[in-house]
Amino acid sequence: MITFDAVTKAFPGGNVAVDNLSLELPTGQITVFVGPSGCGKTTSLRMINRTIEPTSGTISIDGEDVTSQDAALLRRRIGYVIQHAGLFPHRTVADNIATVPLLNGVNKAQAREQARELLTRVGLDESLASRYPAQLSGGQQQRVGVARALAADPPVMLMDEPFSAVDPIVRDGLQREFLRLQSELGKTIAFVTHDIDEAIKLGDRVAIFREGGHLAQVGSPQDLLDDPADEFVADFVGRDRGFRALSFITAEKLEVEQVSAYVDRARGASLVLDDTGRPTGWSVDGQEVLRALPGTFTTRDALRLVTDLAITSPAGAAVRVDEAGVADGVVAHEAIARHLTALRRETER
Amino acid sequence: MIAYIQGNQARILSDLGQHVWLSLLPVLVGVVLALPAGYLTVRYRWLYQPVVNLGGILYSVPSLALFVVIPAIIPVGTLSPLNIVVALSVYSFALLARTVADALISVQGETTWAAAAMGFRPLRQLFGVELPMALPVMMAGLRVATVSNISLVSVGAIIGVGGLGDLFTRGLQLSYLAPIIVGIVLSVLLAAVCDSGIVLVQRWLTPWTRAGAR
Numbered sequence: 001m002i003t004f005d006a007v008t009k010a011f012p013g014g015n016v017a018v019d020n021l022s023l024e025l026p027t028g029q030i031t032v033f034v035g036p037s038g039c040g041k042t043t044s045l046r047m048i049n050r051t052i053e054p055t056s057g058t059i060s061i062d063g064e065d066v067t068s069q070d071a072a073l074l075r076r077r078i079g080y081v082i083q084h085a086g087l088f089p090h091r092t093v094a095d096n097i098a099t100v101p102l103l104n105g106v107n108k109a110q111a112r113e114q115a116r117e118l119l120t121r122v123g124l125d126e127s128l129a130s131r132y133p134a135q136l137s138g139g140q141q142q143r144v145g146v147a148r149a150l151a152a153d154p155p156v157m158l159m160d161e162p163f164s165a166v167d168p169i170v171r172d173g174l175q176r177e178f179l180r181l182q183s184e185l186g187k188t189i190a191f192v193t194h195d196i197d198e199a200i201k202l203g204d205r206v207a208i209f210r211e212g213g214h215l216a217q218v219g220s221p222q223d224l225l226d227d228p229a230d231e232f233v234a235d236f237v238g239r240d241r242g243f244r245a246l247s248f249i250t251a252e253k254l255e256v257e258q259v260s261a262y263v264d265r266a267r268g269a270s271l272v273l274d275d276t277g278r279p280t281g282w283s284v285d286g287q288e289v290l291r292a293l294p295g296t297f298t299t300r301d302a303l304r305l306v307t308d309l310a311i312t313s314p315a316g317a318a319v320r321v322d323e324a325g326v327a328d329g330v331v332a333h334e335a336i337a338r339h340l341t342a343l344r345r346e347t348e349r
Numbered sequence: 350m351i352a353y354i355q356g357n358q359a360r361i362l363s364d365l366g367q368h369v370w371l372s373l374l375p376v377l378v379g380v381v382l383a384l385p386a387g388y389l390t391v392r393y394r395w396l397y398q399p400v401v402n403l404g405g406i407l408y409s410v411p412s413l414a415l416f417v418v419i420p421a422i423i424p425v426g427t428l429s430p431l432n433i434v435v436a437l438s439v440y441s442f443a444l445l446a447r448t449v450a451d452a453l454i455s456v457q458g459e460t461t462w463a464a465a466a467m468g469f470r471p472l473r474q475l476f477g478v479e480l481p482m483a484l485p486v487m488m489a490g491l492r493v494a495t496v497s498n499i500s501l502v503s504v505g506a507i508i509g510v511g512g513l514g515d516l517f518t519r520g521l522q523l524s525y526l527a528p529i530i531v532g533i534v535l536s537v538l539l540a541a542v543c544d545s546g547i548v549l550v551q552r553w554l555t556p557w558t559r560a561g562a563r
Contacts, residue, residue, distance in 0.1 A: 051466050076468035086463030090481040090557045103468055132560035148467075158466075 001027045002048060002156065002188060007057035009043050009213070017043040018213035021057070025205075027155075028186040032203035034193055035236070040213030041192045045158050048190060049078045061156060076100050079149030079157035079187070083165050085141040087133040093119070093144055094129040100152040111151075118147040123177050139170035146178070150185070159191045163198065175201060196237055200225070200244060208233055222248045246304035251297055254306065254339050256320050256329025269315035277326040282315045296321045307336055353527035361516070365535055367430070368512025371505065372498040373543070375434050379441025379494060386442075387449025388475060391457065400446055407443035412436060412504045433505040440501065441494045448490025452483035485558055488551040492544055499540045503532070513539075 002025040009018040018040040025031040033041035046052040047059055050071045059066050066074055087096050095102075097118050098111035106114075116126050122143040133141055142162060149157055163171045163178075179202065182189065193199055199206045200221040207218040210232050217229040225245045228234035238244065259271060269284045269291075281290030291314040297306050298321060309318035310333035318336075320329040354361065390397040410418075415436040416427065425431045456479055464478045480487075503514030511518070516532030519525075552559070 046466075049466055051462070072468045072470050074468075075466055080463065080466045082459060082463055082466075084459055086459040088460060088464070088478060088482075090484075090555065100467055103473075132557040134557065135560050 001025065001062060002031075002190065003058075003060050003063075004044070005058045005060070007044070007047065007054045007059055009040070009047060009052065010055045016213055018047070018054075021213065021215055023207060023215060023218060025188060025190055027062075027188050029204035030182060030189045030191055030202055031205045031207060032191045032193060032199040033207050033209060034196055034199040034203075035209030035216070036211060037194060039209035039211055041194075041207075041209045042160060043213070044209075045160055045190050045192050048156075048158055049075045049080060051075075076103055076152060077154050077156070079152075079154040081142075081145050081149045081157070081159045081162040083161045085133070085145035085162075087141055087144060087148070089133055091132075092129065093131050093133065093136070096133065096144060097147045097151050099148055100154075104152060115147070115151065118150060119144075121150070122147045122181070137170075138166045139174060142166060142174060143177070146181075150181075155188060157187045157189045159189060161192055161194070164193065164195065171198075178202065197244075200237075200247065208236055243304065243307075246307060247302045249303045249343070250299065251301050251303055251306050251320070252299045254299075254303070254331060255335065256331045257335075259319075259327045259330055271315070271319060271327065271330060273327055279319050279321070279327040282313065284314055293319060296325075296327070298322070303336070303340070306331065307333070310336055350527045350530070353525075354531060357528070361531060361535070364513050364515050364532075365539070367510070368499070368502050368514075368536070368539065371430060371433050371510070371512050372437065372502045372539075373495070375437035375441045376491070376495050376498055378434070378438040379445045380491070382438075382442045383445035383449045386446045387453055390450040391453045391479075397450055397454070400450060404443040404447045407439050410439075412440075412501060413507065415439065416505075416508055428508050428510065430505075430510045432508070433502065433510050437498050437501060441498060444494045444497070445487075445490055448493075449483070449487055452486035452490070453479055455486060456482040481555075484555050485551070488547060488555075492547050495543050495547060496540045499536060499543065503536065 004021045004023040007018060007021045008016065010016045021040075021044060023031075023044075033044060035041050043052055047054050048061075048066065050066055053067070087093075088099070091099075094112045094115040097115035098106075098108075101111040101114065102108065112129070116129050119126050119129060124140060124143050124147075128136065128140065128144075133144070136144065142165075145162065149159075163174045166174065175198065191202060193202075203221055205218060206221050206224055208216045208224065210216045216236075217224060217233045222245070224233060224237055225241045225248075228237060228241075234241070259273070269282050272280050272283050272290055274280050279293055279296060281293050284291050294312040295305075295309050296319045297309060306318050310316060310331065313319075315332075317330050317332040319327055320331065322328045386400055390400050416432055419425060419432055419435050419439075420427045423435065425435060460482065461474065461479060464474050469478065502512045503517060505511035506514030506518045509515075513532045513536050516528040520527070520529035520532070
């Protein structure tokens with residue numbers, strides 16, 4: 001657990017970046033620091049590994065005050081990932097990943113061997129090990145950055161806007177991969193972003209900061225969406241927070257129509273399946289040409305995805321599949337709306 | 350011409366030999382002095398301007414004046430080869446101190462921040478991260494200093510220690526073109542060989558700069 005106890009950081013000239021922050025980051029969870037620029041989220045993160053020293057107050061990791069430890073040794077026990085990866089251009093990918101083990105005196109052969117394993121772990125091919133960072137794409141560099149932070153198996157990781165410099169599609173992949181890794185590793189992670197969507201997607205807990213280094217609210221993403229503490233938080237989580245809240249309700253209880261029966265007369269669209277029963281697309285107005293399926297969902301997916309699929313489908317309906325990818329139900333957006341109305345009645349009761 | 354070369358082979362070779370060490374030894378001294386000076390300007394930024402200014406002033410002192418001034422400051426004879434070495438070391442330092450400072454400052458940024466945040470100590474960060482990253486710029490400065498030294502050594506001929514420059518004074522005294530041409534050709538060749546040598550060393554030291562884009 002990382003604990004901020006009444007931490008204040010005032011820079012020379014009187015600018016208070018962080019004002020009397022008390023906050024706990026639970027072990028094994030992702031805590032996201034989010035807020036507008038100048039809110040002190042990055043300063044707070046950097047005080048954990050002492051790249052910035054607090055003016056007053058204490059930060060401790062598992063009860064041990066970070067300022068009582070040798071800064072360099074402390075940092076080697078804390079993984080660190082930054083926006084543009086910050087890889088060493090003069091070192092190969094393998095040697096970049098091996099940085100902290102090499103600092104700790106692990107022998108080169110062993111450190112490189114381990115670096116190769118980590119490459120696979122973050123979803124990259126081992127053949128990249130001997131390349132230089134300039135030969136990788138932005139997304140690949142960011143994965144190497146994550147591998148480098150993981151190399152010494154630190155219990156704590158600091159991530160400073162790690163995915164904000166890559167394009168949205170790559171970012172989505174990185175985020176998913178990151179959550180998969182975290183489910184295996186269970187690190188204690190402090191993650192800074194200015195993107196509330198990213199915060200809600202990745203955070204077990206989200207700490208919203210406001211200008212002047214004040215903590216506005218901390219809680220689970222659902223807490224923040226359901227029950228914003230004040231207008232600032234409500235405004236920050238956005239006007240479409242009702243839609244975002246659908247991220248937390250699964251499609252488990254959503255009723256679907258039979259696939260075989262599903263032909264939407266009004267729109268003249270019908271679902272086309274291949275020989276194994278997997279959906280391949282929509283046939284609209286009886287035409288041969290298929291309109292692509294925007295995607296499918298399973299009972300474990302969130303209602304946000306289902307709603308999105310229904311809205312973007314040419315037939316105005318989302319297709320549910322089972323574990324094998326075989327279509328086992330169709331739901332139109334009208335049905336989703338009815339489901340939501342029923343849910344609201346249930347919570348109001 | 351060919352007769353001149355054949356008749357004076359030993360003399361020409363010893364002039365060339367002297368030219369080599371008179372020009373390269375000062376580069377070495379310059380590097381050894383410029384590295385810590387450059388590093389200090391990064392560590393203490395207020396030193397940057399004084400160091401750059403000092404370099405500019407030193408570099409603008411005429412070489413002849415230096416040959417006279419140096420023996421007055423340190424105990425070397427005016428006509429000693431050491432006088433030339435010290436004078437050229439001053440020039441090399443003047444050129445290289447600024448190059449090293451600029452090169453080290455230019456690599457400060459996300460990468461050095463990341464290095465510190467991962468637990469590098471300052472000295473290891475300097476040798477393991479900052480100097481290697483600064484190498485391409487520093488090597489460019491080294492090429493300039495080396496070639497400029499090779500051309501400057503000839504001036505030493507005025508005080509009788511000029512390497513290939515001695516061939517020029519001899520040619521002038523005898524109103525004879527052959528030694529002058531031999532001197533020029535060998536100077537240029539020496540500069541070309543040293544420059545290529547540095548480029549080769551740089552290619553070997555900085556393979557990542559050629560890794561290029563995907």
